[in-house]
Amino acid sequence: MNKTILTLAAIGLTLGAAGASQATPQEDQAMFQSYFMKRFPNVPKDDFVNGAYALDPVGRENWEAIEEFPPYETAVSNGEKMWATPFANGKTYADCFPDGPAIAGKYPYWNKDKGTVVTLTMDLNGCREANGEKPLKPETGPMAELNAYIAFESRGQIRKVVIPEDDPRALAAYEKGREFYFTRRGQFNFACVTCHGANSGNQLRSEILSPAFGHTTHWPVYRSKWGEIGGLHRRYKGCNEQVRAKAFEADGEEYRDLEYFMSYMDNGLPLNGPGARK
Amino acid sequence: MQIRTLFAGLLAATLMVGLPTLNLAQAAEGPAKAQKAKKKTQQAAKPTAPAASPASAPAPAAVPAAAAPSPAGAAAGAAAAGVAGAAAAGALAAPADGDQKAALDKAIADAQAARKKAASVGGEWRDTAKMIKQAEEAGAAGDFAKGLKLANEAQKQGELGYEQAVREKGAGFPDYMKKQ
Numbered sequence: 001m002n003k004t005i006l007t008l009a010a011i012g013l014t015l016g017a018a019g020a021s022q023a024t025p026q027e028d029q030a031m032f033q034s035y036f037m038k039r040f041p042n043v044p045k046d047d048f049v050n051g052a053y054a055l056d057p058v059g060r061e062n063w064e065a066i067e068e069f070p071p072y073e074t075a076v077s078n079g080e081k082m083w084a085t086p087f088a089n090g091k092t093y094a095d096c097f098p099d100g101p102a103i104a105g106k107y108p109y110w111n112k113d114k115g116t117v118v119t120l121t122m123d124l125n126g127c128r129e130a131n132g133e134k135p136l137k138p139e140t141g142p143m144a145e146l147n148a149y150i151a152f153e154s155r156g157q158i159r160k161v162v163i164p165e166d167d168p169r170a171l172a173a174y175e176k177g178r179e180f181y182f183t184r185r186g187q188f189n190f191a192c193v194t195c196h197g198a199n200s201g202n203q204l205r206s207e208i209l210s211p212a213f214g215h216t217t218h219w220p221v222y223r224s225k226w227g228e229i230g231g232l233h234r235r236y237k238g239c240n241e242q243v244r245a246k247a248f249e250a251d252g253e254e255y256r257d258l259e260y261f262m263s264y265m266d267n268g269l270p271l272n273g274p275g276a277r278k
Numbered sequence: 279m280q281i282r283t284l285f286a287g288l289l290a291a292t293l294m295v296g297l298p299t300l301n302l303a304q305a306a307e308g309p310a311k312a313q314k315a316k317k318k319t320q321q322a323a324k325p326t327a328p329a330a331s332p333a334s335a336p337a338p339a340a341v342p343a344a345a346a347p348s349p350a351g352a353a354a355g356a357a358a359a360g361v362a363g364a365a366a367a368g369a370l371a372a373p374a375d376g377d378q379k380a381a382l383d384k385a386i387a388d389a390q391a392a393r394k395k396a397a398s399v400g401g402e403w404r405d406t407a408k409m410i411k412q413a414e415e416a417g418a419a420g421d422f423a424k425g426l427k428l429a430n431e432a433q434k435q436g437e438l439g440y441e442q443a444v445r446e447k448g449a450g451f452p453d454y455m456k457k458q
Contacts (some may be wrong), residue, residue, distance in 0.1 A: 022450065035455045040424040149351065187403050187435070189451065198454055246402040253401065 003275060025163050025174055025264060032265045036213035040201065042080045048214030049272045051142050056208045063276065068070025072148055072222040072274040075229040082142060087131040092147075096127035101150045104271055105157030108260050110170040117173050117256040120147060121231065139234035139250040144220045148229050151220060151273030159217060159271060161264040177261030180254060181212075186245030207278070218275030229274060378422035385411055385429035392436025401443025406435045 023031070037045060053060040083093050083101050090171045097103050107120040121143055125135035136143035164170045184191045193212065195204070200211035219232040226234075233250035236258060240247040248254040363372050396402045408433040416425035 012436040028451065031451065031455055031458070035458050038458055060335050178451075179447075179449050182451065183446040184449070185401065185446070187405070189442065191446075195450060197452065241404050246397070246406070248400075 019245075022175070025171070028178065028268060029265055033213060033268075036200070036211045040211065045268075046270060048211060049217040049269050051210035051214060051218070051275075052208040053278070054214075055211075059208065065277050070222070070274075071108065071224075071276050072220075072229050073273040075145040075148040075220075075222065076152045076274065077149075078142070079145040079147065079152075082146045083149055087128070087133050089131050091131050093127055094122070096123075096130065100153075102153040102157065104147075104151050104154035104273065105160065108161065108256065108263055110162070110164055110167065110260075112167050112170075115169050116253070117177075119233075119251055119256055119259060120150065121233075122251055122256075125214050137250075139231035139237070139251070140228070144229045144231050144234075146272040147220045147231060151218075151271065154271050155273070157271045159263060159266045159269050161260065162265055163260075164266065173257045174261055174264060176254075177257035177259070180258045181261055186240065188241035188243040190240065190243040212262070212265070214266060214269055216259065216266050217269050217271050218273045220273060221275040221277050224276075375420075375422070378426075379417065382413070382417045382422050382425045382429060385426050385433065386410060386417070389413070389429045389432035389436060392433045392440070394436075396436045396439035396443065399440060399443040399447075401439040401441075403435045403439045406432050406439065411436070 030159075033045075036048065037043075040048075040055060050060070050063075051232040053063045083176040086092050094100055100134050104120060107123070108117050111118045119138075121136075121138040124143065124146060125138065128135055136146075163174050181192045184194070195209050196215070202209055216232060219235075220229050221235070222229045231250065233255045236255050237247035237250065389406075392409065393402060393406045396406070409428045413425040413428035413432065416422070416428060
């Protein structure tokens with residue numbers, strides 16, 4: 001009798017522990033994508049790349065009209081010039097990225113040697129420094145313009161972020177990014193998911209909250225609010241400040257890991273940057 | 279005769295019990311009164327005693343000599359001018375400013391410590407550092423009450439930000455996503 005009770009208890013504990021353990025990134029991704037596709041059954045999967053415009057027909061009409069003369073066009077042109085203009089040593093970005101400029105689909109990635117998530121802006125700045133140039137501010141100005149050109153050239157590439165299984169640090173970075181996404185912060189006590197999870201599709205003042213699925217595909221973005229083009233980490237900073245939390249540094253570890261997690265959630269979606277948003 | 283003897287005995291007994299009690303109470307009250315008297319004296323001299331600031335508080339910034347005269351200086355000046363009352367009033371007002379400054383400095387230091395603690399776990403709030411700066415500016419402009427209010431609010435934000443970050447540790451997918 002006692003043996004039976006002990007055995008049942010052991011089985012229960014084992015099952016409980018298994019249930020409590022964190023899901024794998026693949027399981028997370030399936031759950032995440034399935035949640036949004038069930039929440040918005042009329043939105044085709046690939047249309048999630050268009051954010052709130054996938055949900056709001058009137059907003060979409062406006063946005064499509066804006067896209068006829070895209071406000072990011074100048075940024076793309078400036079970025080193209082930057083790509084082709086030699087550094088002081090005569091080399092160009094193409095020397096660092098021989099398969100460029102359509103390279104956005106490779107980012108972000110886990111760099112085993114550096115032991116960190118690497119973003120496109122980090123590699124572009126790395127290229128500049130290797131050629132004797134000063135690094136650029138990652139989320140605005142010329143770097144955002146260079147990114148706009150690269151994103152434009154990369155349109156249609158499919159998001160396929162990899163979390164290498166041979167380096168547990170990559171999984172740790174993914175998990176940190178995941179924790180960041182779901183952590184409530186700031187005076188308003190909001191997490192990213194507070195607005196873009198169960199409240200996605202709802203109206204916040206005059207705006208419709210976009211679903212989290214597809215959030216990383218269209219960067220950099222020309223925002224009417226900014227009056228210029230800016231990167232994903234600039235938006236992260238803005239979101240954090242909106243909930244009255246202190247923002248982190250663009251290209252700092254916190255936002256790199258967050259981008260890693262969010263991009264992994266978007267795996268399978270086509271890239272459609274640069275974008276135009278309000 | 280017997281009744282008179284009885285009253286006399288009762289009176290004697292009352293005196294024997296009551297007098298020592300009264301003496302003891304007076305004896306106990308004595309040091310307290312002496313203490314109060316001493317305190318009053320100290321308070322009169324307090325204007326000149328910056329030692330009233332908490333030991334842990336950072337040293338207050340230089341206060342103009344005219345606003346915070348030294349005790350000895352104030353006393354000497356008052357005597358020389360023959361306006362002891364006016365001098366005493368001035369000396370009392372100046373130290374009050376010194377105390378407020380010290381209190382503000384301590385509140386700002388506490389707020390900074392709370393902010394840094396929150397930042398150490400990634401829980402700093404957007405406006406905390408700004409409020410501390412504003413508290414410093416208010417103090418520099420002599421508005422200690424405003425500065426103190428801001429510093430206390432900033433400290434509260436730092437504490438709440440820290441608690442929030444610790445509470446949120448390990449956050450993950452919400453149940454509504456898991457149970458679809």
